[in-house]
């Protein structure tokens with residue numbers, strides 16, 4: 001059983017466990033959008049006593065709280081500590097996600113979609129082959 005240090009932050013009810021802190025630190029400043037599995041492997045290699053389920057649970061909680069973004073797509077979800085709106089490219093061969101330098105189209109957030117919807121933001125993920133995977137035989141998503 002893992003020792004956990006619980007702390008409340010200013011009435012928001014966020015529980016900062018030691019494990020969560022490890023995950024936040026492992027993600028900080030990264031632009032490679034790791035999967036839960038990749039983060040888990042890295043933490044284990046550094047000797048952290050943590051389960052894959054705990055890594056998943058914390059990543060999902062952090063995403064719900066708006067502290068990181070979840071990138072969905074045809075493959076395992078990837079996680080992005082950069083919550084500033086930006087667009088992505090996902091390679092359908094290797095599954096990696098890349099930040100794009102395209103400016104965020106704020107005008108799209110002002111679109112009236114009808115049907116009673118109110119837009120708060122939008123995400124855009126382009127799909128295709130990264131430079132590394134072009135010219136190779138197209139492969140299935142990594143397991």
Ligand code: ZN
Nearest residue numbers: 091094130133
């Ligand atoms: Zn690729």
Ligand code: MN
Nearest residue numbers: 080082098099
């Ligand atoms: Mn990103």
